[in-house]
Amino acid sequence: MQIQQIKEICLYTDNLEATRVFYSETLGFSIISEVANRHIFFRVGEAVLLFFNPEMTREEKTLPPHYAVGPQHLAFQVDLCDYKDWKEKLQQKKVEIIHEQFWKEGLYSFYFRDPVGNVLEIVPPGIWE
Structure with missing residues (x-):
């Protein structure tokens, strides 16, 4: 058995609006999911680039908490x-x-x-x- 690829990568931002504009308009990535003040996800080739607000995911209850600064x-x-x-x-x-x-x-x-x-x-x- 082998891992085939990294399917998603996660970064953190306290400014989802600036992140949306930069990654969609400057880099041309399509948005596949967006929840106000929580996250925005982009398609990058076959992978997904996730951006989360770390303050929201630090207190996650459904999924394991995750964040970075x-x-x-x-x-x-x-x-x-x-x-x-x-x-x-x-x-x-x-x-x-x-x-x-x-x-x-x-x-x-x-x-x-x-x-x-x-x-x-x-x-x-x-x-x-």
Whole structure:
């Protein structure tokens, strides 16, 4: 038996409105669920990106309580031919690229922040292979 993939990843935000605007309008992710002051869920390829208000999920009664504070990190993989276009798109939308990293074998990635301070990264295929 093997785990096939990470199906969902969860981040936390105290500003669901800014999160909705950034991830839906800036990054173009479709919203699949939204409950005011509790959560917003986005489709990202075959995965789901969950954002919860940590104050609401800290006191969860139905599911196990969960929450986090402070900046978190995740990376989005894009086709190598789209890497430059993603960088340009974000810069046009006034999203600051805070770092570009050059890895082994000519691979590279870039980092930027969402409105609540999470560190996001755009990576091409091959970074972890």
